[in-house]
Amino acid sequence: MIRVQGACAVGLLAILLAGPAWGESLPVQTQGNVSYVSGGVGDEEMAALKAIQASYNLRLLFVGRDGHYLSGTQVVVKNAKSEAVLDAESHGPYFYAKLPAGRYSVSASHDGKTQTRPLQVGTKGGKQTTFRW
Template sequence: MTIKTKGRHAALAMAAAIALGVTGGAWAQASSAGTSDTSSAGNTNGGGLPQIEQQGSVSYTSGGVGLDESKALLREQAQWPLSLRFTGPTADYLSGVHVRIVDAKNAEVLNAVAMGPYMLVKLPAGSYTVYAKYKDQEQKHAVSVAGAGKAKAAFHWSIQ
């Protein structure tokens, strides 16, 4: 093989690698278009914290199915006014819990589904009632939000 031929092969190999890289990136973008990624791997918050969602003036995040998310949510709960935890039989962590929070005037301030056993909520100071429904069983807890890391409520169901 001559030096000229080696140079052409190297150039062709480089062009092929670049083409694969470009199409691979385009395929990855196209395959994720239109999805709603709520996993920590796709978040923009970093540190394993799940995506922060917004409903009106209330911000919230939920998750904790994976170890990174669990650690991030537990670490961050001191920065959020309200922390919620959802467990089932034998302290199993639950996801898919429907959460509804109403203020002292019975106005709904949050209506969401928890993506894991932990939910952090930014609410203004005040009194609230948190309704949590898992399968067909609803529970409620009154909470008083006074500042970051102060209000916590744990919900436990004995159903599978």
């Protein structure tokens, strides 16, 4: 049996009552018929994203030229008719979306610079791409 006394007991109790950060899931957002999630800041978020990545057919990663992960990247996905089906900000270096199968144009903007790529996604598997600035 382990005994904890005084300030240590109070601190331990506060940690236990707060609950484990790794048990919380990342919030899934929805725009129209597209759901998406972003994050990856810290080990817990990265582990949570890794656990759900197979559920998303578009997986983006944002990295600086120096190799550091980026957050705050604006993502715009347009369908084959050039209609925006998703316009959102990534809250970390990873951005996953569930899109209907088809051809898309994906634009990512960071620090005033935009990169655009054509992508095709299917119903199985997924398309992964990395944007570097």
